[in-house]
Amino acid sequence: MSGYELLDAVGGVDFQYVMDAVESMEKEAAAEVGTVKAGARERKRGAEKTGGKYGWMRFAPVAACLCLGLGLFALWGSGATESHNGPGEEWQGLGDGKYGAGEDSSVVDGSRTEDPNAESSAVSFGSLGQETDGNQIAQGAIDWIGGDPDQFPYTPMISIYGESGFDFSGDMAVMNGGVFFSEALTGAMAEYGDAAKYRVLVELFCDGVQISSGGEVARSEMERLGDEGYTVAFETYYDGAENHYYFTLHATAKQLEAFEGSAGLGYALWLYGEYFGGTGLNDEYFGEMGIRY
Amino acid sequence: MEDSEIVDLYFAREESAILQTAQKYGSGLRKIANAILGSMELAEECENDTYLRAWNLIPPNEPRTYLFPFLGKITRHLAIDECRKHAAQKRKAILCELTKEMEECISGGSSVEGTIQAGALSQAISAFLGKCPEEQRNVFMRRYWFFDSIPEICQRYGYSQSKVKTMLFRMREELRKHLEKEGYVI
Numbered sequence: 001m002s003g004y005e006l007l008d009a010v011g012g013v014d015f016q017y018v019m020d021a022v023e024s025m026e027k028e029a030a031a032e033v034g035t036v037k038a039g040a041r042e043r044k045r046g047a048e049k050t051g052g053k054y055g056w057m058r059f060a061p062v063a064a065c066l067c068l069g070l071g072l073f074a075l076w077g078s079g080a081t082e083s084h085n086g087p088g089e090e091w092q093g094l095g096d097g098k099y100g101a102g103e104d105s106s107v108v109d110g111s112r113t114e115d116p117n118a119e120s121s122a123v124s125f126g127s128l129g130q131e132t133d134g135n136q137i138a139q140g141a142i143d144w145i146g147g148d149p150d151q152f153p154y155t156p157m158i159s160i161y162g163e164s165g166f167d168f169s170g171d172m173a174v175m176n177g178g179v180f181f182s183e184a185l186t187g188a189m190a191e192y193g194d195a196a197k198y199r200v201l202v203e204l205f206c207d208g209v210q211i212s213s214g215g216e217v218a219r220s221e222m223e224r225l226g227d228e229g230y231t232v233a234f235e236t237y238y239d240g241a242e243n244h245y246y247f248t249l250h251a252t253a254k255q256l257e258a259f260e261g262s263a264g265l266g267y268a269l270w271l272y273g274e275y276f277g278g279t280g281l282n283d284e285y286f287g288e289m290g291i292r293y
Numbered sequence: 294m295e296d297s298e299i300v301d302l303y304f305a306r307e308e309s310a311i312l313q314t315a316q317k318y319g320s321g322l323r324k325i326a327n328a329i330l331g332s333m334e335l336a337e338e339c340e341n342d343t344y345l346r347a348w349n350l351i352p353p354n355e356p357r358t359y360l361f362p363f364l365g366k367i368t369r370h371l372a373i374d375e376c377r378k379h380a381a382q383k384r385k386a387i388l389c390e391l392t393k394e395m396e397e398c399i400s401g402g403s404s405v406e407g408t409i410q411a412g413a414l415s416q417a418i419s420a421f422l423g424k425c426p427e428e429q430r431n432v433f434m435r436r437y438w439f440f441d442s443i444p445e446i447c448q449r450y451g452y453s454q455s456k457v458k459t460m461l462f463r464m465r466e467e468l469r470k471h472l473e474k475e476g477y478v479i
Binding site for chain 1: 359369377419463
């Protein structure tokens with residue numbers, strides 16, 4: 001059976017499906033002129049991602065991130081200033097005249113009268129700033145109000161990098177023993193190195209043919225990698241009719257560089273967000289993704 | 294003119310049936326043929342052959358409610374056949390890309406050529422599409438029935454390119470599994 005025959009056979013599918021495809025276009029056209037439904041607005045948002053009249057909207061997530069980053073930076077700045085005094089030093093110094101009048105308007109007779117709780121939130125941001133040294137993706141510590149800033153270390157997880165998209169050219173095949181790293185993944189690793197972890201989607205191939213991530217081979221492969229110290233996640237996506245299975249790793253750059261596959265398999269490694277289409281914003285697949293660890 | 298009235302003209306053996314068909318569906322049929330053949334001249338020939346074939350097929354067929362799919366099926370078949378005859382030509386056409394994509398749905402190994410009834414294969418594909426959500430089915434049809442390009446589909450439905458590619462990739466994978474289950478792959 002050739003691609004020609006299959007393509008020709010598609011011509012013989014139920015005519016109703018052809019009519020549906022034509023009618024769906026007509027509905028879209030009606031939506032374009034504003035006569036049909038609110039749902040069209042949602043789709044239009046998708047269209048904006050492709051460029052055109054609303055192409056600038058694609059930068060909205062970037063702008064939002066930038067604002068968030070600037071906000072955090074501003075908070076860090078104020079927190080860093082406060083943290084010179086540090087919560088411990090400040091409150092140990094109460095009444096010893098350390099904080100002279102004029103240095104802080106709230107100091108009366110050499111004693112601070114502020115609420116200590118008001119300080120702690122600033123300090124927690126300050127500790128993040130000190131750890132990160134201005135690099136927002138470096139390792140840091142998460143704290144909640146009143147908590148110990150060093151108690152909850154975290155490593156940022158990279159799921160998307162750059163503009164490169166997943167190439168479904170159809171010719172992708174990794175032969176046994178081979179490991180393919182996507183351009184986005186190698187780019188992210190080069191930029192962030194060990195300062196981050198990488199959320200990687202793994203496709204498995206056997207003799208150049210992709211095999212299901214829900215099968216026994218994939219399962220044993222996940223177990224093997226889990227035993228080797230990788231954080232392995234098995235994810236499913238339900239499309240309304242059946243489950244789709246995905247095999248992902250949360251790995252450091254060192255782990256990925258040292259990645260060794262089984263001899264009888266080929267591997268394609270993609271950044272998670274890259275595989276599922278762009279940033280995933282407004283992408284229903286992200287919304288529908290049910291993750292099982 | 295309504296499809297049913299055009300079909301009446303065919304039944305009455307009125308030559309204006311072809312004129313009316315061409316006026317209503319000519320550009321759509323040419324577009325499909327052109328997408329496959331990559332040549333407007335050949336597409337026009339294909340369109341004319343479609344009218345001739347339709348003239349011979351109606352009656353006994355009576356596509357009152359599905360005239361365009363009926364004609365489109367003929368056009369696709371003629372154009373694909375033309376491409377198959379002139380294999381070198383396919384390299385210039387989108388068909389090359391689409392046949393490659395379709396080949397993902399079938400095994401590269403042993404062939405069951407000659408034993409497959411085209412109609413049965415179409416039915417198997419129909420059954421598969423029947424299980425898909427309408428949104429995905431429409432995208433699949435636009436790509437593999439109408440031969441729309443990915444940007445065209447994005448423009449029509451307002452999806453991002455990556456979403457359309459992802460959707461089609463998953464559907465091809467599912468179609469391959471479905472055809473395997475149906476015994477189309479050895």
